[in-house]
Amino acid sequence: MQTRNKVLDDVAQLMQNALGVAHGAKSEAETALKGLVDRWLADRNLVTREEFDAVRAMAQKAREENAALQARLDALEAAAAAPKDADPA
Structure with a gap:
Protein backbone atom coordinates (compact mmCIF):
# COMPACT_ATOMS: atom_id res chain seq x y z
CA MET A 1 0.00 0.00 0.00
CA GLN A 2 1.36 3.34 -1.06
CA THR A 3 1.02 6.12 1.52
CA ARG A 4 1.96 8.96 -0.84
CA ASN A 5 0.04 9.87 -3.95
CA LYS A 6 2.26 10.50 -7.01
CA VAL A 7 -0.16 13.05 -8.45
CA LEU A 8 -0.25 15.04 -5.23
CA ASP A 9 3.54 14.95 -5.03
CA ASP A 10 3.77 16.27 -8.59
CA VAL A 11 1.25 19.04 -7.87
CA ALA A 12 3.10 20.00 -4.70
CA GLN A 13 6.41 20.12 -6.59
CA LEU A 14 4.82 22.20 -9.34
CA MET A 15 3.41 24.66 -6.79
CA GLN A 16 6.76 24.91 -5.05
CA ASN A 17 8.49 25.67 -8.35
CA ALA A 18 5.83 28.26 -9.21
CA LEU A 19 6.37 30.00 -5.88
CA GLY A 20 10.10 30.11 -6.53
CA VAL A 21 9.53 31.69 -9.93
CA ALA A 22 7.06 34.19 -8.45
CA HIS A 23 9.56 35.13 -5.75
CA GLY A 24 12.26 35.66 -8.38
CA ALA A 25 9.93 37.78 -10.49
CA LYS A 26 9.04 39.86 -7.43
CA SER A 27 12.72 40.49 -6.68
CA GLU A 28 13.38 41.51 -10.28
CA ALA A 29 10.37 43.84 -10.30
CA GLU A 30 11.49 45.50 -7.06
CA THR A 31 15.01 45.99 -8.43
CA ALA A 32 13.69 47.46 -11.68
CA LEU A 33 11.32 49.80 -9.83
CA LYS A 34 14.07 50.94 -7.46
CA GLY A 35 16.33 51.70 -10.44
CA LEU A 36 13.54 53.64 -12.12
CA VAL A 37 12.85 55.71 -9.00
CA ASP A 38 16.58 56.35 -8.45
CA ARG A 39 16.97 57.60 -12.04
CA TRP A 40 13.85 59.77 -11.72
CA LEU A 41 15.15 61.34 -8.51
CA ALA A 42 18.61 61.88 -10.00
CA ASP A 43 17.04 63.68 -12.98
CA ARG A 44 15.28 66.05 -10.57
CA ASN A 45 18.58 67.17 -8.95
CA LEU A 46 17.33 66.28 -5.48
Missing part, protein backbone atom coordinates in the same frame (compact mmCIF):
# COMPACT_ATOMS: atom_id res chain seq x y z
CA VAL A 47 19.83 65.92 -2.66
CA THR A 48 20.34 62.87 -0.53
CA ARG A 49 19.59 62.89 3.18
CA GLU A 50 23.33 62.76 3.95
CA GLU A 51 23.99 65.84 1.81
CA PHE A 52 21.09 67.69 3.43
CA ASP A 53 22.32 66.85 6.93
CA ALA A 54 25.86 68.00 6.06
CA VAL A 55 24.64 71.36 4.77
CA ARG A 56 22.35 71.79 7.76
CA ALA A 57 25.30 71.18 10.12
CA MET A 58 27.40 73.74 8.24
CA ALA A 59 24.57 76.31 8.44
CA GLN A 60 24.18 75.70 12.19
CA LYS A 61 27.90 76.20 12.71
CA ALA A 62 27.80 79.42 10.65
CA ARG A 63 24.88 80.73 12.75
CA GLU A 64 26.78 80.00 15.96
CA GLU A 65 29.91 81.74 14.65
CA ASN A 66 27.80 84.69 13.50
CA ALA A 67 26.25 85.03 16.97
CA ALA A 68 29.70 84.91 18.60
CA LEU A 69 31.04 87.56 16.23
CA GLN A 70 27.99 89.76 16.85
CA ALA A 71 28.52 89.53 20.62
CA ARG A 72 32.21 90.43 20.19
CA LEU A 73 31.31 93.38 17.94
CA ASP A 74 28.73 94.61 20.45
CA ALA A 75 31.33 94.44 23.24
CA LEU A 76 33.90 96.34 21.16
CA GLU A 77 31.35 99.02 20.23
CA ALA A 78 30.32 99.38 23.86
CA ALA A 79 33.95 99.75 24.91
CA ALA A 80 34.60 102.35 22.21
CA ALA A 81 31.49 104.34 23.17
CA ALA A 82 32.29 104.38 26.92
CA PRO A 83 33.68 107.67 28.24
CA LYS A 84 37.36 107.71 29.04
CA ASP A 85 38.29 107.83 32.74
CA ALA A 86 41.48 109.75 32.21
CA ASP A 87 41.21 113.46 31.33
CA PRO A 88 44.04 114.50 28.94
CA ALA A 89 44.03 118.16 30.09
Whole structure:
Protein backbone atom coordinates (compact mmCIF):
# COMPACT_ATOMS: atom_id res chain seq x y z
CA MET A 1 0.00 0.00 0.00
CA GLN A 2 1.36 3.34 -1.06
CA THR A 3 1.02 6.12 1.52
CA ARG A 4 1.96 8.96 -0.84
CA ASN A 5 0.04 9.87 -3.95
CA LYS A 6 2.26 10.50 -7.01
CA VAL A 7 -0.16 13.05 -8.45
CA LEU A 8 -0.25 15.04 -5.23
CA ASP A 9 3.54 14.95 -5.03
CA ASP A 10 3.77 16.27 -8.59
CA VAL A 11 1.25 19.04 -7.87
CA ALA A 12 3.10 20.00 -4.70
CA GLN A 13 6.41 20.12 -6.59
CA LEU A 14 4.82 22.20 -9.34
CA MET A 15 3.41 24.66 -6.79
CA GLN A 16 6.76 24.91 -5.05
CA ASN A 17 8.49 25.67 -8.35
CA ALA A 18 5.83 28.26 -9.21
CA LEU A 19 6.37 30.00 -5.88
CA GLY A 20 10.10 30.11 -6.53
CA VAL A 21 9.53 31.69 -9.93
CA ALA A 22 7.06 34.19 -8.45
CA HIS A 23 9.56 35.13 -5.75
CA GLY A 24 12.26 35.66 -8.38
CA ALA A 25 9.93 37.78 -10.49
CA LYS A 26 9.04 39.86 -7.43
CA SER A 27 12.72 40.49 -6.68
CA GLU A 28 13.38 41.51 -10.28
CA ALA A 29 10.37 43.84 -10.30
CA GLU A 30 11.49 45.50 -7.06
CA THR A 31 15.01 45.99 -8.43
CA ALA A 32 13.69 47.46 -11.68
CA LEU A 33 11.32 49.80 -9.83
CA LYS A 34 14.07 50.94 -7.46
CA GLY A 35 16.33 51.70 -10.44
CA LEU A 36 13.54 53.64 -12.12
CA VAL A 37 12.85 55.71 -9.00
CA ASP A 38 16.58 56.35 -8.45
CA ARG A 39 16.97 57.60 -12.04
CA TRP A 40 13.85 59.77 -11.72
CA LEU A 41 15.15 61.34 -8.51
CA ALA A 42 18.61 61.88 -10.00
CA ASP A 43 17.04 63.68 -12.98
CA ARG A 44 15.28 66.05 -10.57
CA ASN A 45 18.58 67.17 -8.95
CA LEU A 46 17.33 66.28 -5.48
CA VAL A 47 19.83 65.92 -2.66
CA THR A 48 20.34 62.87 -0.53
CA ARG A 49 19.59 62.89 3.18
CA GLU A 50 23.33 62.76 3.95
CA GLU A 51 23.99 65.84 1.81
CA PHE A 52 21.09 67.69 3.43
CA ASP A 53 22.32 66.85 6.93
CA ALA A 54 25.86 68.00 6.06
CA VAL A 55 24.64 71.36 4.77
CA ARG A 56 22.35 71.79 7.76
CA ALA A 57 25.30 71.18 10.12
CA MET A 58 27.40 73.74 8.24
CA ALA A 59 24.57 76.31 8.44
CA GLN A 60 24.18 75.70 12.19
CA LYS A 61 27.90 76.20 12.71
CA ALA A 62 27.80 79.42 10.65
CA ARG A 63 24.88 80.73 12.75
CA GLU A 64 26.78 80.00 15.96
CA GLU A 65 29.91 81.74 14.65
CA ASN A 66 27.80 84.69 13.50
CA ALA A 67 26.25 85.03 16.97
CA ALA A 68 29.70 84.91 18.60
CA LEU A 69 31.04 87.56 16.23
CA GLN A 70 27.99 89.76 16.85
CA ALA A 71 28.52 89.53 20.62
CA ARG A 72 32.21 90.43 20.19
CA LEU A 73 31.31 93.38 17.94
CA ASP A 74 28.73 94.61 20.45
CA ALA A 75 31.33 94.44 23.24
CA LEU A 76 33.90 96.34 21.16
CA GLU A 77 31.35 99.02 20.23
CA ALA A 78 30.32 99.38 23.86
CA ALA A 79 33.95 99.75 24.91
CA ALA A 80 34.60 102.35 22.21
CA ALA A 81 31.49 104.34 23.17
CA ALA A 82 32.29 104.38 26.92
CA PRO A 83 33.68 107.67 28.24
CA LYS A 84 37.36 107.71 29.04
CA ASP A 85 38.29 107.83 32.74
CA ALA A 86 41.48 109.75 32.21
CA ASP A 87 41.21 113.46 31.33
CA PRO A 88 44.04 114.50 28.94
CA ALA A 89 44.03 118.16 30.09
